Amino acid sequence: MTDLSALTDLIRRDAASRGQTVSKLGYFCAPFRPSEGPFADKVIKVYRGLDDDAALDRLARCHDDYVAALLSADVPMPGTEFHLLDISGRRVPVIVQQALPADSLMRPLMQTGTRDETLAMMQAAGLVIARFWHWAAGRDERVGFHPSIRNFAIRGEEAVFFDTFPPLIHYSREEMGRMLLQFSDKRLMRLVGPLMQARVTGIQEEWYSPPETLVGLVGSACRLRPEFAQDYLEWGRGFATAEMAPWADEALAGLREPPRLPGYWTGFRKLLGLQGEPNV
Structure with a gap:
């Protein structure tokens, strides 16, 4: 207690x-x-x-x-x-x-791991993503997931997810868009964000899309380790087909080349000084 x-x-x-x-x-x-x-x-x-x-x-x-x-x-x-x-x-x-051990955080492990080690971590995270969306399919409530590399730790062969805020359940798209401003720790975002509410609201789209969460994971890996980008793309295509068949066509369309962040989100990140470090 x-x-x-x-x-x-x-x-x-x-x-x-x-x-x-x-x-x-x-x-x-x-x-x-x-x-x-x-x-x-x-x-x-x-x-x-x-x-x-x-x-x-x-x-x-x-x-x-x-x-x-x-x-x-x-x-x-x-x-x-x-x-x-x-x-x-x-x-x-x-x-x-x-608390999770600092040396278990997926992002730094991805930055230093070998090709095979990083692919194994991608597989572990991908299996969590697939399990979540197969569970969520057909449910009545609006529920999302934000399985970015910085929100996972790797324990043995298992990916552990630790990001529960904001809670991506029950809130409408518009309500979640407002929450992104209400709870932002960045005063600049709270001041400037309302002038760009539509763009701020759009930040959440990936979190509620099964194929986009997988594409986002692959995109992050490609940006962290561009020398392995083609390996990650190949892994993502195979994973989409084998483990996320209901959404494979959309995922494959996003994995033709290394995925990029939307321009408005990269702009926000630079404005706020966010560089994608682990947010545990």
């Missing part, structure tokens, strides 16, 4: 005393891992609070439902809890997650 009083005290402390900041480049927050104490084996993710209590309560319910959905889809995950804590008179969403 999580000691919420101790967790609140931890978050209230000066950022310099929190411990190791796992990533400073996340879109929604900068997760940290305490260096000592009862949460030393956890990663803490603190998000922006809202003045809308009903919206926060709905967020909590949706997050619980999303974690349950991922587990139902046999997506390997570390233990994950969601809490709404009172921080300086404001309710703040906080995720507490079992």
